[in-house]
Amino acid sequence: MQFKHPEILxxxxxxxxxxxxxxxxxxxxxxxxxxxxxxxKNIERQTRKSAQLKKWFVLLSRLLAFSCLIxxxxxxxxxxxxxxQHVNVTIYxxxxxxxxxxxxxxxxxxxxxxxxxxxxxxxxxxxTLITNDENFNNLDxxxxxxxxxxxxxxxxxxxxxxVLLKAxxxxxxxxxxxxxxxxxSDFQNINIQNKINFTIVNSPISLLQLSPKEAQxxxxxxxxxxxxxxxxxxxxxxxxxxxxxxxxxxxxxxQEENLIGKTTAKFANSNRSxxxxxxxxxxxxxxxxxxxxxxxxxxxxxxxxxxTPEKINVLSIGNPAEFLPKIYTAHEFNFxxxxxxxxxxxxxxxxxxIILNEMxxxxxxxxxxxxxxxxxxxxxxAIPSQEANIDSYNALLNAFQSGKISAKIxxxxxxxxxxxxxxxxxxxxxxxVTNFQYPKTALYYQxxxxxxxxxxxxxxxxxxxxxxxxxxxxxYWISSPLNKGISDFTQSPLVVPVFYNFAKxxxxxxxxxxxxxxxxxxxxxxxxxxxxxxxxxNETNAFIPLQKVSQNKVELTLLDVMLQSxxxxxxxxxxxxxxxxxxxxxxxxxxxxxxxxSMVGNAENVHVSSSIDDLFNEIGNQQKINLxxxxxxxxxxxxxxxxxxxxxxxxx
Numbered sequence: 001m002q003f004k005h006p007e008i009l010x011x012x013x014x015x016x017x018x019x020x021x022x023x024x025x026x027x028x029x030x031x032x033x034x035x036x037x038x039x040x041k042n043i044e045r046q047t048r049k050s051a052q053l054k055k056w057f058v059l060l061s062r063l064l065a066f067s068c069l070i071x072x073x074x075x076x077x078x079x080x081x082x083x084x085q086h087v088n089v090t091i092y093x094x095x096x097x098x099x100x101x102x103x104x105x106x107x108x109x110x111x112x113x114x115x116x117x118x119x120x121x122x123x124x125x126x127x128t129l130i131t132n133d134e135n136f137n138n139l140d141x142x143x144x145x146x147x148x149x150x151x152x153x154x155x156x157x158x159x160x161x162x163v164l165l166k167a168x169x170x171x172x173x174x175x176x177x178x179x180x181x182x183x184x185s186d187f188q189n190i191n192i193q194n195k196i197n198f199t200i201v202n203s204p205i206s207l208l209q210l211s212p213k214e215a216q217x218x219x220x221x222x223x224x225x226x227x228x229x230x231x232x233x234x235x236x237x238x239x240x241x242x243x244x245x246x247x248x249x250x251x252x253x254x255q256e257e258n259l260i261g262k263t264t265a266k267f268a269n270s271n272r273s274x275x276x277x278x279x280x281x282x283x284x285x286x287x288x289x290x291x292x293x294x295x296x297x298x299x300x301x302x303x304x305x306x307x308t309p310e311k312i313n314v315l316s317i318g319n320p321a322e323f324l325p326k327i328y329t330a331h332e333f334n335f336x337x338x339x340x341x342x343x344x345x346x347x348x349x350x351x352x353x354i355i356l357n358e359m360x361x362x363x364x365x366x367x368x369x370x371x372x373x374x375x376x377x378x379x380x381x382a383i384p385s386q387e388a389n390i391d392s393y394n395a396l397l398n399a400f401q402s403g404k405i406s407a408k409i410x411x412x413x414x415x416x417x418x419x420x421x422x423x424x425x426x427x428x429x430x431x432x433v434t435n436f437q438y439p440k441t442a443l444y445y446q447x448x449x450x451x452x453x454x455x456x457x458x459x460x461x462x463x464x465x466x467x468x469x470x471x472x473x474x475x476y477w478i479s480s481p482l483n484k485g486i487s488d489f490t491q492s493p494l495v496v497p498v499f500y501n502f503a504k505x506x507x508x509x510x511x512x513x514x515x516x517x518x519x520x521x522x523x524x525x526x527x528x529x530x531x532x533x534x535x536x537x538n539e540t541n542a543f544i545p546l547q548k549v550s551q552n553k554v555e556l557t558l559l560d561v562m563l564q565s566x567x568x569x570x571x572x573x574x575x576x577x578x579x580x581x582x583x584x585x586x587x588x589x590x591x592x593x594x595x596x597x598s599m600v601g602n603a604e605n606v607h608v609s610s611s612i613d614d615l616f617n618e619i620g621n622q623q624k625i626n627l628x629x630x631x632x633x634x635x636x637x638x639x640x641x642x643x644x645x646x647x648x649x650x651x652x
Contacts, residue, residue: 008074015063058646065639072632087125087180087619088172090203091116093148094185095131096157097298098588101186101212108210112184112612113148119616120144128170130163132156133562137170153298155516155563155584159193164200171203179203182615186210187594190587198603205606206615209596217242217295218249219589220302221272223512235277237289237302239265242591253277254288256567265291284308286567286579299589303566303581304512310525312503313350317343317366318357319385321482323490327499340366348373353506358385358481361392371399377472379506381499384445386481393445400475402468403449414438415464415489417457424455424467424505428497439494441480441487452477456494465498476502513581516565520558524570526577528554535571538564 093116099109120141127144129136133154136147160183167181181201185191187209198205218241226234239251245267253261265273279285285306293300314328316337328335338344340359348354348369356362362370370380380400384393394404416438420429444458452466458479468475480487489495514520524534534554535544546557556570563582570578600606609615 006074008070011070011073012067015066018059018062054646058643061639061643061646065636065643068632068636068639072630072636076632086172086174086177087122088128088170088177089122089125089619090128090130090167090170090179090181091144092130092158092163092167092181092183092185093151094158094191095133095151095154096188096191096588097153097155097296097584098186098188098591099210100153100296100298101217101591102214102294103210103212108186108212109151109153112210113151115612116616117145117148119613122616122619126172128167130166132158135166156518157188157191157585157588159191160187160196161194161200164196164198164205167203168201171201180619181205182208184208184210184612186212187596187599188588188590189592189594190590192594192599196599198600198606203605206609206618207596207600207606208609208612208615209593211593212295212591214295215242215591216245217299217589217591218245218291218293219296219299219586220251220289220291221586221589223289223302223304225306225512233279233306235279235287235304237265237275237277239273239275239291240589241267241271242295242589244269244271249273249291249293251275252290254290256286256288279306286581295591296589298565298584299586301565302513303583305510305567305579305581306512307510307578309507312352312507314353314355314503315347315351316355316357318355318359318383319483321357321490323482323495324355324357324499327496328503333503345369349376349378351378353379353381353503355381355383355502356396357383358388358483360385360387361389362396364395367396367399370396374400374470374473374475377508379474379476379502381476381478381502383478383482384480386443386483386486388445390445397447397449397477400468400470402452402466402475402477403447405445405447407446408443409446410443412440412442413444413458413460413462414440415456415492415494416459417461418494419453419455419457422453422455422467424501425497428501437492439487439489439492441489443486444480447477447479449477455498474505510578511580513583515585516563516582517585518560520582522556522558522570522580524554524556524578526554526572528572532572534577536568537571538566538568 093109093112095109099112100107102108103111105111105114122141125141127139127141129139129144129147131151131154133156136143139147163183164181171179181203183205185208187207218239221238221240223238224236226236235253237251239249246269247267249265249267251263251265252259253263261277263275263277265275267273283306287304287306289302289304291300311332311334312328313334314324314336316324316335317340320337324337325335336347340363343366345365349372351373354370354373374380382393382396388408390405390408397404418425418429418432420426420432441458441464444462444464446462449463449466449468452463452468454463455465455467456463458464462479463477464479466477466479468477480489482490484490514522526534528534528549533544534547534556535542536556536558537543543561545561546559548555548557565583566581568580568582569576570580596608600608607618609618
């Protein structure tokens, strides 16, 4: 039993006064003369005993009456905690997009927020609300309600161990403070990367798993491009279902807001379906794929952007070649040529394709720049000189892990074999050609390449042109000099498609879309001034991201920026440089949930709740006060009544 006003209990000391009066018998007896008292002696003894017993009963009832009255004014009660005890409640409410799934009372997140508002009647409490993107500290009941009403979905997700670490930081060590942690989520397996360590915190933990009515969710997983020709591009779309189904789902293609295509994703007892859309003109195309599904809404749309191809930068180092400017024309290419002695090394990293044209030696400084160029994604074509330094070229080949040159062969050979399956020339010929005039060469460098693929071959089956994939680019090796005194390859029909595709394949296709994450990196090819910055914006907001400027390139870092899926423009001043597309991560589309009982295991101080009502009732019961002052007032009146009855009816 506890007391709201325990200081009043000091009044119980006053009860000693009637006890002292009774013990000392302050009442004086009066002597009355009588003739013969022998007959009355026995009656006197009996009367004195009855009077003494009556006085004790009256005293006891009076003491009990006053004691109950004093206790009533001190307001006694029964409770599991003191009314002075403060309750520090930390609530984690998962606001990731998987909480869009429909429960019995609507979307899981919105129904959970409403339930918390309805059941929050905890007295003398402070709340901390943790979401996937923000922490709200030191909230009272009204502030908590406002934050829950304004709560929005977040593309971020938190590991449960991270949530517990955040909750630990809100622990209050103040005297008479009860700490309580509540975790409310659908507990997808992707948020439980490691075994949960519940011992991180020493507060009681309650877990509540919210489950959707239906586990099925159909969503757009990814898109990719496949170029069929110079004028036609196929858009490949992968549609997935969380369950094996046998149904058809309509899928629409929009160019921004205009509907331009519609097809059906057919699931034939499967959980995935691949569909295609044909794009006749894919330059500067901002597209959106849409489907209708009653599960989660965030994964029903998928955005992508196809930018207008930029001009390809091609640099020829070494002897000038007459055929190269005829292939790399100004409307598609930025072609430059430079002698080694006049080479500006700062321009190397700005190129897409570099051609080493019949250089005798390759200096070590140039080799280092070429290796860095390749690591950054550039492609390199090496055409040896008739007087080539084999050791110098072997150093080049070794740097690109292609192999080495074994000898210079000065015999005439024809170029007769074409690898029609190689990506470089796969789209050049409609059918295999066997009756054209074969080009020839008077000498070539024999090699023993191991990691390369052959594009063209000599009549002795030795490779004439071969390709080696590097980490981020491609290294092409031509075994023979191409000047007219050695070879007539530059006069053959093959030279144009081969060198044209050298350059075309060196230009990496712009990224179709980016996935929203806590940190995104976007690289833009654009020259900007020292004091200029790039801005990212959509229809509703704009911001300036972190940016790192290098040669003709800007690296943008989107760090802890709240983004929504859709189209975003990257601008310099008022000029739009590029449009990009951002999409929510599809990891949460897969409705794969954890088993809380196995997750909790034998962890102490962890309780799995069945509803938000139970969660708050549990805390409320700890604060529930059973007031007893009415009972003590009733007992006080009762004992006074007993005293009156004793005085009136207890005969001496």
